Amino acid sequence: MLTVNEVSKLTGVTIRTLHYYDQIGLLSPARRTPSGSRLYGEAELARLQSIMLLRELDFSLGQIAEFMQSPSFDGDAALDEQIRLLEIKKTRLEGMIAHARELRKKGEKLMDFSSFDRTEMEGYKEEARRRWQGTEAYAEYEKRGPGDDAERGKTVADRLMDVFREFGEIRNEPANSEKAFALVKKLQDAVTRDFYTCTDGILAGLGQMYVCDERFKRNIDGSGGEGTAQFVSRAIAEYLAGSGKADRK
DSSP states (O other), X not given: OEEHHXXXXXXXXXXHHHHHHHHTTSSOOSEEOTTOOEEEOHHHHHHHHHHHHHXXXXXXXXXHHHHHHOTTOOHHHHHHHHHHHHHHHHHHHHHHHHHHXXXXXXXXXXXXXGGXXXXXXXXXXXXXXXXXXXXXXXXHHHHHSOTTOHHHHHHHHXXXXXXXXXXXXXXXXXXXXXXXXXXXXXXXXXXXXXXXXXXHHHHHHHHHHHHHXXXXXXXXXXXXXXXXXXXXXXXXXXXXXXXXXXXXX
16 A cells, blocks of 8 residues: 555655545545544556546546546446557657758748647547546436527526626635535536536536636626636636545545
């Protein structure tokens, strides 16, 4: 068994990140010592490797949680997909390095943009995502989401933006306040009602997406004021940590 500090040194994943993975249910330790310290075994290290590979391929934590929580998730088959995706990424990076070297030699006269083409990478990722994302949440979204119904889509979006407006009204208060936690629960319930069952893992992924994806950040800040998206993300993290999911050791 390895301690969280030993796992961090072995893998390069920060202790804070390992704590966060535990808090959102993505990677829990095998057991804890009487003092509450986390201990990890071979199974947990293997799961962490899968998480790290998927992160390297630019999948969000929310997507990774959905993949790995799915009853249809096949670790061996997923590894084959990951290898293929990494090979595509390697080829693309080698092309970009060659392009940069040619640019150094020829300057601005080099007008070949083919090395920047992400079509193959994105197409294969989408194909892999469809295979890995055989989750109840995805099936629910296909069945219950607004789909092509523009009017319903606007109603659903407006309801969600109303929640973010409420977050904006308290964005200068502590992210772990009762008001903030109540709004996180309201947000989680809204996603469950209008899209799919919003598990804690999915909620954690949304919290990251709200600040990492500029489109979401812009829309949320547009509803609640500048800094709202960041506040929502912090409130979600505090909610998941403070609602008994895991301690901070």
